[in-house]
Structure formats: C-alpha cells, structure tokens
Amino acid sequence: MKFGVVISEGPYTHQASDSAFNFVKAAIANGHEVPRIFFYHDGVNVGTRLSVPPQDERNIQKQWTEIADENCIDLVICIAAAQRRGMLDENEANRQGKDANNIAEGFRISGLGQLIEMGIQSDRLITFGD
Amino acid sequence: MENDAKRFLYVNRKAPYGTIYALESLEVVLIGAAFEQNVSLAFLDDGVFQLTKGQDTQGIGVKNFSPTYRALGDYDVNKLYVEKESLEERGLSVDDLQEITYEDEDDDWEEKPSINIVSRSEMADIMANQDVVLSF
C-alpha cells in the first residue's frame, strides 16, 4: 500500500514529526511504500540543515535524510510556507537575493501541487500536526 | 469533472488569525483547484469563525484573507459545508457568515449559494464519503 504523509508542525516543539517518523519506519518495515512526505505549515522547519540539537537527543532532520535515502522517499517542503519562514534552497536564495540557504540533503522545495498530487497518487494520506 | 477524480475534503476546525492554519489551508484549496478533483470544504468547531463577516484586521497588522472565500466560486470550489451545531454552540447563525456564491455553469450561470448548513450527522456522512481528507 502507498502511504502519503503530511507533516504540519516543526521539529522539537511538537511531537508531530517524531510520530510521523515512527509511523513511516513501521510502514516500511511492514512492507508498505512511502513515496513522498510533504512538509507544510511550520513542518517546513524540519528540513533545515542548520539545527544543532544536543548530542544526547535525536537529530530529527538527520533521521529524515537517512530514512529517505535508504527508501527513496521524496521529502518535499512547501515553497510558499518555506519562504514565509526563511527556508531557502540555493536557487531560491539566489533568486531572492539572500546570502544563505539552509535546506538539508534529501529535502527539496516545491509547490503545493505536490501535496495534491500525493493525495491523488497515494492509497492513504495521513497527517501529523497539532 | 473527470470520472477518476478523487473526492477531496478540506477540514477546517480552527479560527483565523490566532494561528496560520486557516490561511494556509485556503492556499492549498486554491492551488488544488487546478487539479480538477471533486473538492468540498468542511467548517466545524472553531473553523466556522473563518467565514464570519465583518473581519477587519487593520488593528493587528495582519492581512485580512476573509474576502478570498468569496472568490472560491471562480475556482469551481462551491461546496462549503458548515456545521449547524458548531454555529449554534458559538452563538452564531448563518446571518453572521459572509455571503459566498458561485455561478452554476449547468444552470445558465445562475448565482447560487456555496454555503450549505448541515447537521452534525450530515457532516459525519460527508466526512465518511471521501477519498482524501486534509485537516488543518
């Protein structure tokens, strides 16, 4: 079965991205597919490569980058939500005249159409938020 | 509407301005309209506050996005279900809501209301009868 996953809260403040991670890990272990995860609202902040959590805590961004790499998961950050919150990839940073970018490996920035497309193409769509 | 279109329901249960969910939900609806799916919007619990008339955000320095709901008809989004019990629990009636209409292309472009007031049990039926539910 193909699961589409929406994460709509940022890391650390809310449990949403941790719950989603545990769900995705279990789904893959059970033989299901998770082709795409869509990060919306403050969920876009999960994709920053500049977070430095204490060493004895999980690194939420790294967890996603790794599981995505191992299982070919498309990690999509909503562009509209990302721009509001200062999440930029190299192209966007150049286009907007900003002096830095902060998108982590394995994540990409794209439009809301990717969310709708995920809803159309998945057998199930599950949302983790607050 | 294509036969293989999915039924998408956008569930709105949060009030506007205190958090961004209502505005960013509306942004998904507007983008999603281009995908020609069978789209409905549900407003229940505090979500009914999104549709009230007379919103004036000048004093808080935040964009007033309430007029956008009136443009939904232009995007062929014309099924807005508002739960009666949620309105009543909040001391509201349909008269407190904006008038939102669309032009029905199958009926000589007659202007018709987009808002349908439904009971809680009708809302439960609407929710159950979907392919995709997006919650904000």
Added chain:
Amino acid sequence: MSTLHTVNKSPFSTQSLVSCLGHAKDGDTVLLIEDGVYGAISQSGISDAISARATEVNLCVLQPDLEARGVDAAKVVEGVNLVDYSGFVELAAKHSLTQAWL
C-alpha cells in the same frame, strides 16, 4: 468504506476528541496518539463518554505514547485497545480513509 480517526490532543485541553467521537461512524477506529492518550485514562471526567462509544467504534490508544507519559496500561478505559506503531500502520491500511483531528 470506513475511517481511521487520529486524535493527538488531551481531551482536557481541546474539543478534538469529543468532536471526533461525535462524527465517527459505527465501524470506524478512533486512535489516541501523543497527548490524545490522556483521553484513555479510566475514571476521568471524560471516560464515560469514551466507554459509551466503545461498542460501535473501535477505540485504540498508541502504547508507546502511553508508556512515554507513564500512564499504566491497567488504568486504560475498558474496551480501549492498545496498539503499537505497526498496529497503527495496519489500521491506516485497513480503513479506506484517514482523518486527523488536529
């Protein structure tokens, strides 16, 4: 056609669980996750409302979230089933639709 509903808020701080139970259809599953698991505690102000729906609706609670919060499984309302993440996934697969009550 049936739905897996997820509730992630404590019923003592928001209406999400009450609203969810008011809309869930017979044969649906309501799964309490994150702070939602506090809704599964027996002899609370809301436990009667929970057990009242336990016959028509499959009520479940996510065990890892329960354990994280130190809620003893023995204190869970009778008729509420404990599931792990694998069980969560299979509930989502079994029901044709998933709805999050955020």
